[in-house]
Structures are given as structure tokens and as C-alpha cells.
Amino acid sequence: MATGAEQAHGAAAPGMPQLDFTTFPNQIFWLVVTLVVIYLVLTRLAIPRIATVLAERRGTVANDLATAEELKLKAQEAEATYEKALADARAEAQKIVAEARAEINRDLDAANARAEAEIAARLAESETRIAAIRDTATENVRAVARETAVEVARAILPAAASDPAALVSAVDRRMEMEGGA
Amino acid sequence: MAVEDGGGLSIKPMDQFIVKPLFRDIEPGSCMPPEIVEGCLKWYEPSNVTLWMGLGIVATLLLLVVGTRGRAIIPSRSQSMAELTYGFVHQMVEDVAGKDALKFFPYIMTLFMFILFANVLGLIPMSFTTTSHIAVTATMAIAVFVTVTAIGFVKNGAGFLKLFWVDAAPLALRPVLAVIELISYFVRPVSHSVRLAGAIMAGHAVMKVFAGFAAIALVAPLALGGMVAIYGLELLVAFIQAYVFTILTCVYLRDALHPSH
Incomplete structure (x- = not known):
């Protein structure tokens, strides 16, 4: 049954269609036509167009790279200028700071000198006043000492009190000695 | 088409390859030249070969011409695919056959586009695969063979015969190798065409x-x-066979341009 069907089928289409030589001229004719058409499409339209686009793209990319390089150089230049401006500004600032410091120092020195002079003047004045007070005190002590010496002498030794002038000079001498010691 | 037929399956795997006219039916077995010719396919007649080759042209036009109509510096998807195809074949020709082979690039690109789309369109169910026929692949292989041999002789004159004279081998072996090389050279179109079909x-x-x-x-x-699984494999084969046919063409072209080993 199966073999019969196969035989019938075999009779309908003998063997491989690939080996049916009666179809070869048709296939080869249309193959040649097709290849020629594809060749014309490629050489007239596709290949020039794609080649142009690719070349254009290469050109654009190269241009862009060159522009980028140029811009990079410019940026570096700008950075250098900026750095220089920054350094200049820093130097200027330092100069100004130094000047200000010097001025302040000068003012400070002047104020110090003034203050010292004033202090010295006050000191001198105080000393004079102290000296005056001390002189007054010495005079008072001397007077008290004379009076006391005279009174003491009068009380203990009335004979000696007859000459108060000698007593006074003795007290003075003594005081001179004490002061000297 | 499988029909359970009294316990036996009738699978006709070869029917898909039958070449038939587009606009008329041929009585099976009515073409037995030279006696019976009324059922024969005429050479100029539009057949399913014509249809599927024409669709291949349309596909090529769509990919490479319609796809690139924008001519954009930044390509669209279709333009990108067209450029990729162009670049792929261009690179192959340049790498395999050398820079001086680039003037043959349009011919090689033609072969590649034709085979690629014949193979891929052939994977559409119910379609007809033109590259499954030895008549088609052999015509292309013979054309390549004849062209390449002619280029070899035109470019190098008798120096082209150096291709068969292996200088690296000992002198005694060279005639033997020359015979082998000559045979392998003439077998090229056979393997070239039978591999694809x-x-x-x-x-x-x-x-x-x-x-x-x-x-x-x-x-x-x-x-x-x-x-x-087989369909996936065949998709791969469709690309690979187009690639193989093209790269072998490039190899033969290189031999013709630079015959010394």
C-alpha cells in the first residue's frame, strides 16, 4: 500500500526537483536577470549613497575631534590665564596685608611711645610729690624732736635746759647721722 | 503535507523544491524532451523562481535603498542595518582579498545580498528557496570561477600558474602537488555550489x-x-551559508590577485 503510494508519487514528480534539467534554463535566466538588477541597484543607488554617508560621517567625526582639540587648547589657555590672575591677586592681597600690618605696627609703636612718655611724666611728678611729702615729714619730725628733747632735758636735767640752742644743734647732728646711716 | 494513508505516512519533503510556472498548471510528467514538450517550463516564463528572486530584489531595495533614504549622519535603525551590511561585506573583501580587490566589491556584495535574501525569504513557510537549487548555485559558482580565473590571468599573465607550483615544497614533490592543486582548483566550483544548495x-x-x-x-x-529547533538552526544556516559563499569568493579572488603562496 505504502509502496504503491510512493510509486505513484514518484511517477508524478520523478526524483529530486533539483535534478529536473528542464527547469534549468528558466532558473538560470531569472537568476541572471535578478543578479543584474541587484547589481544595478547596488552600483547606482545603494553603494554610492552608503559610501557617501560613511565618508561624510568620518569627516564630521574628524572635524568634531579637531574642534574638540581646539576647544581643549583654548580651555587650557583660559585656565592658565585664570591661574595667573589668581596668583597676581594673591600677591596683591599679601602686599596689602603687609602694608596694613606695617601701618598698624607704626601706629602701635607711636601709641606705645606716647603712653610710656605719659607714664614717665606721671612717675616724675609722683616722685617730686613724694619727695616734698618726705621733706615736710622730716621737718615735722625734727621740730617734734627738738621740742621733745628740750622738754625731756628740762624735766630730767634743768641745768642743761638753760641752753636750748645747744640741744637743738645736738638733736640736728644726731638726726643728720641717723639720716646718713 | 502529511496524510495518514492506510497506516503509511506520505511525507513529500521534496515537493517544496518543484519549479513551476506562476500563471498556469503543468500536467505532471508531460515534459519529456525532446519528444513531449507541451508540459515543459519555458526559459522566459515567470515561475516561482521569478517570484522569489523578485522578492529578494525588493528586500534588497528595502534594506539598502529605502532604509538609507534619510542619508543621516546619525543613522536611523534601518540605515544602521544597511550600513552594517555594507560594512560587513566591505570589511570582508578588504580583509580576505586585500585592498586591491575592493573594485570587485559591488559584484561580491551583489552575490551576498542575493544569497542572503534568497536563504532568509526561503524560511517563510510555503515559500520557495531559490538557493536550494543546484542550477542557481552552480551558475553563480561557475561565474565566480570563470571570472576569478580570467582576473588571475589578466593580472598576472602566466605568473598565475605559480598558484599550482608550490615553492615551499621539495622540488621532487612539486609536480605531484601541482596535479593535486590543479584538481582542487577545478573542484572549487563544485564544492562552492554544492555546499550552499x-x-x-x-x-x-x-x-x-x-x-x-x-x-x-x-x-x-x-x-x-x-x-x-531546526528552524532556529536554519536561520543561522541561512546567514552562515551566505557568508561562506561570499568569503570563499573573496578567497578565490585573493588567489587570483596574489597567486604566490
Whole structure:
């Protein structure tokens, strides 16, 4: 049954269609036509167009790279200028700071000198006043000492009190000695 | 098409390869030249070959011409694919056959586009695969062979024969090697054409057989899974065979341009 069907089928289409030589001229004719058409499409339209686009793209990319390089150089230049401006500004600032410091120092020195002079003047004045007070005190002590010496002498030794002038000079001498010691 | 026929399956895996006229039916067996010719396909007659080759041209136009109509510096998807195809073949010609082979680039690109779209369109169910026919692949292979041999002699004159004279081998061996080289040179168009037609035909026949077995409920899942797998494989084969045919053309072209080993 199966073999019969196969035989019938075999009779309908003998063997491989690939080996049916009666179809070869048709296939080869249309193959040649097709290849020629594809060749014309490629050489007239596709290949020039794609080649142009690719070349254009290469050109654009190269241009862009060159522009980028140029811009990079410019940026570096700008950075250098900026750095220089920054350094200049820093130097200027330092100069100004130094000047200000010097001025302040000068003012400070002047104020110090003034203050010292004033202090010295006050000191001198105080000393004079102290000296005056001390002189007054010495005079008072001397007077008290004379009076006391005279009174003491009068009380203990009335004979000696007859000459108060000698007593006074003795007290003075003594005081001179004490002061000297 | 599989029909359970009294316990036997009738799978006709080769029917898909039949070349027939587009606009008339031919009585099977009515072409037995030179006696009976009324059922024969005429050479100029539009056939399913014409249809599928024409669709290949349309596909080429769509990819390479319509796809690139924007001519954009930043390409669209279709333009990108067209440029990729162009760049792929261009690179192949330059790398394999050398810079001086680039003037043959349009011819090689023609072959590549034709084979690629014939193979890929052939994977559409119910379609006809023009590259599964030895008549088509042999015509291209012979054209390549004749052209390349002619280029070899035009470029190098008698120096082209150095291709068969292996300078690296000992002198005594050279005549033997020359005979072998000569035979291998003339076998080139055979292997070149049979490789493409054979791979495509075998793949399509296997798919039809799997499809036939899908009619049997017991093995249908297996057959369907097999078909999916084979279809994926055939998609790969469609590209690879177009690539192989093209790269071999480039190799032959290189031999013609630079015959010294």
C-alpha cells in the first residue's frame, strides 16, 4: 500500500526537483536577470549613497575631534590665564596685608611711645610729690624732736635746759647721722 | 503535507523544491524532451523562481535603498542595518582579498545580498528557496570561477600558474602537488555550489519531514519542538551559508590577485 503510494508519487514528480534539467534554463535566466538588477541597484543607488554617508560621517567625526582639540587648547589657555590672575591677586592681597600690618605696627609703636612718655611724666611728678611729702615729714619730725628733747632735758636735767640752742644743734647732728646711716 | 494513508505516512519533503510556472498548471510528467514538450517550463516564463528572486530584489531595495533614504549622519535603525551590511561585506573583501580587490566589491556584495535574501525569504513557510537549487548555485559558482580565473590571468599573465607550483615544497614533490592543486582548483566550483544548495535543501527537507511527523499525535510534541529547533538552526544556516559563499569568493579572488603562496 505504502509502496504503491510512493510509486505513484514518484511517477508524478520523478526524483529530486533539483535534478529536473528542464527547469534549468528558466532558473538560470531569472537568476541572471535578478543578479543584474541587484547589481544595478547596488552600483547606482545603494553603494554610492552608503559610501557617501560613511565618508561624510568620518569627516564630521574628524572635524568634531579637531574642534574638540581646539576647544581643549583654548580651555587650557583660559585656565592658565585664570591661574595667573589668581596668583597676581594673591600677591596683591599679601602686599596689602603687609602694608596694613606695617601701618598698624607704626601706629602701635607711636601709641606705645606716647603712653610710656605719659607714664614717665606721671612717675616724675609722683616722685617730686613724694619727695616734698618726705621733706615736710622730716621737718615735722625734727621740730617734734627738738621740742621733745628740750622738754625731756628740762624735766630730767634743768641745768642743761638753760641752753636750748645747744640741744637743738645736738638733736640736728644726731638726726643728720641717723639720716646718713 | 502529511496524510495518514492506510497506516503509511506520505511525507513529500521534496515537493517544496518543484519549479513551476506562476500563471498556469503543468500536467505532471508531460515534459519529456525532446519528444513531449507541451508540459515543459519555458526559459522566459515567470515561475516561482521569478517570484522569489523578485522578492529578494525588493528586500534588497528595502534594506539598502529605502532604509538609507534619510542619508543621516546619525543613522536611523534601518540605515544602521544597511550600513552594517555594507560594512560587513566591505570589511570582508578588504580583509580576505586585500585592498586591491575592493573594485570587485559591488559584484561580491551583489552575490551576498542575493544569497542572503534568497536563504532568509526561503524560511517563510510555503515559500520557495531559490538557493536550494543546484542550477542557481552552480551558475553563480561557475561565474565566480570563470571570472576569478580570467582576473588571475589578466593580472598576472602566466605568473598565475605559480598558484599550482608550490615553492615551499621539495622540488621532487612539486609536480605531484601541482596535479593535486590543479584538481582542487577545478573542484572549487563544485564544492562552492554544492555546499550552499546542499545545506539549504537538506535543512528545508528535514523541516518538512518533521512537519509530516507532527500529524501523528504520539510524536507531535517532539516533532513540533524539533521543528522549532531546526528552524532556529536554519536561520543561522541561512546567514552562515551566505557568508561562506561570499568569503570563499573573496578567497578565490585573493588567489587570483596574489597567486604566490
